Amino acid sequence: xxxxxxxxxxxxxxxxxxxxxxxxxxxxxxxxxxxxxxxxxxxxxxxxxxxxxxxxxxxxxxxxxxxxxxxxxxxxxxxxxxxxxxxxxxxxxxxxxxxxxxxxxxxxxxxxxxxxxxxxxxxxxxxxxxxxxxxxxxxxxxxxxxxxxx
Numbered sequence: 001x002x003x004x005x006x007x008x009x010x011x012x013x014x015x016x017x018x019x020x021x022x023x024x025x026x027x028x029x030x031x032x033x034x035x036x037x038x039x040x041x042x043x044x045x046x047x048x049x050x051x052x053x054x055x056x057x058x059x060x061x062x063x064x065x066x067x068x069x070x071x072x073x074x075x076x077x078x079x080x081x082x083x084x085x086x087x088x089x090x091x092x093x094x095x096x097x098x099x100x101x102x103x104x105x106x107x108x109x110x111x112x113x114x115x116x117x118x119x120x121x122x123x124x125x126x127x128x129x130x131x132x133x134x135x136x137x138x139x140x141x142x143x144x145x146x147x148x149x150x
Contacts, residue, residue: 063088075127075149104132
């Protein structure tokens with residue numbers, strides 16, 4: 001920041017307009033090159049590193065969780081509650097191709113996608129609140145989620 005402020009001060013003190021234009025153009029060009037470099041190389045690599053699925057084979061029960069997208073529905077056998085299970089490793093990265101079993105309203109099985117997510121759509125004809133539990137490759141997650149049908 002000091003360099004930029006000093007450069008601006010120097011430009012204001014200069015008498016020769018041609019030199020001012022050349023220096024300002026050089027600063028502008030250098031800024032555009034920096035933006036291009038960051039946008040083309042640095043940011044994409046950071047995004048890939050942050051969003052890529054885990055390569056480790058160990059599921060973290062502490063980091064994995066259930067999340068209700070829609071946890072209240074009509075008990076008409078058609079309206080759906082939606083429950084998402086996120087399977088994460090110790091670093092919080094999603095784990096692909098993990099088998100998740102959801103129980104508490106029948107038994108359902110699904111496989112996680114590349115982000116470590118699997119979604120379940122639930123229906124019921126019985127007006128009741130259900131407590132759902134997830135198991136990942138046979139190991140209980142230890143967290144529950146309640147869905148309600150009215």
